[in-house]
Amino acid sequence: MPPEPPVAAPEAADLLRWYDRHRRQLPWRAETGVLPDPYHVWLSEIMLQQTTVAAVGPYFRRFLDLFPTVEALAEAPSEQVMSAWAGLGYYARARNLHACAKAVSALGGFPRTIEGLRALPGIGAYTAPAIAAIAFGVPAVPVDGNVERVCARLFAIDTPLPAARPLLARAAAALGADPQARARPSDFAQALFDLGATICTPRNPACALCPWREPCLGRQGGAPERLPVKVARKDRPERYGISFRLEDGQGRLLLQTRPPRGLLGGMSELPGTPWRTEPWSEADALPHAPISADWRATGSVRHIFTHFGLTLAVWSARRDRIPAEALENRFLRAPDALGKEPLPTLMRKAIAAGGGG
DNA sequence: TAAACGTGGAA
DNA sequence: TTTCCAAGTTT
Secondary structure, three states: OOOOOOOOOOOHHHHHHHHHHHOOOOOOOOOOOOOOOHHHHHHHHHHHOOOOHHHHHHHHHHHHHHOOOHHHHHHOOHHHHHHHHOOOOOOHHHHHHHHHHHHHHHHOOOOOOHHHHHOOOOOOOOHHHHHHHHHHOOOOOOOOHHHHHHHHHHOOOOOOEOOOHHHHHHHHHHHHOOHHHHHOHHHHHHHHHHHHHHOOOOOOOOHHHOOOOOOOHHHHOOOHHHOOOEOOOOOOOEEEEEEEEEEOOOOOEEEEEOOOOOOOOOOEEOOEOOOEOOOOOHHHHHHHOOOOOOOEEEEEEEEEOOOOEEEEEEEEEEOOOOOHHHHOOEEEEOHHHHHHOOOOHHHHHHHHHHHOO
C-alpha cells in the first residue's frame, strides 16, 4: 500500500503570500510592513461594525477632516459628532465613540493590550483584539463575520451560529498559532478579512483563486457556500406612526431631540405619534400633534429597521407663528441648517416626503 | 442567551 | 419585492 498523502493543513505563509499580492487599498490602511495609526484603526473598526466598507469610506474621511486626532474628537461637542455620524446607523456607536475618545484622551493614548482596549466603551470581544493586532502587532486573531465564515468552511464546521462561536474562535486561534502568523499579526488579521471579503464570500466563493483551496474541508465537501449554517431569523413585525411636519412663516421646520438612549437615541426628529403595531386613526393621532392645525397627509415613508418595519405617514401644516407651547422641548431649523442637524436617514426621508407634497 | 440596535446594496 | 448581508456591542 502506498502511504496516504498527508492531510494538508492551512498554512499562514500561503495566506500571507496571497495578501501581499492582493491586499485591498483602504483609507485606514498603512503601507505594507508599517503599522497604521491607532486612531485610524479604532475609528475604522467602530464604523465597520455591521457596516460595509463602501458605506464607511466617506464617513471615515469626513471624520478625519473634522477630527484629525483622538484629542480633537474628544473635545468636540457631542452634537457635532452625532451630526457627522448621521446616516451611518447604530447611533450607540457614535455615543460610545465620543465617550471612548474622551477616555483615551485622558489616558494619554490608546491602551496597547487587549484587556485595556476591551475596557473602553464600544470596544467588545472582537474590536479589542482587532485593534491590538492591527495597530500594535499583538499576536491575536480577531474573530469577525469574515473570520467565522473562513473558519467554518476551512474546517467544515456545520454547527449553526451562534452556537458555533466557541468552536470557530478556537479554529481561528489555531490558525493564528502558526509562527508565520505570529510574526505578522497585523497583516494576518487583515489578510483573513480580505480573504473573506473578496474570495471566501457568503455566496459564490471563488475557491479557484483561494490560497487555502487545497486544505479547505468545506470545498472538499462540495458545498462551501452552505457554510456557516445560521439559524433562521424571526420575521419582522410591522409598526405604524405619523410624523407631523410643521413649517413656520419662514419655512423653518419644528424638530425635537429623541431620548438619549434607545432607538435613534440622541438624534433629531419630527414630532409624532408613538410607533405601534396598529395603524393610526385621525382621532387617535391628532392628540399627538404639536399644535391643532389643518393637517394634510403629504407623504409616506417605508423604513426597515433591524427588528421591525415602519410605515411612517407624514402630515404637514404651516403656521406663520409657532405658539410657545409647541416649542416646549422643541426647536425650529431653517432648511439650509438641516445639513448640520443630526437627522437619521428615516427623518431625512420623512422631511423630504412632506416637502414636495 | 436573546433582544435591541440602522442603513443601503446585491441577488 | 423579499431576503440576506456588512470588520458587533450592550443590556
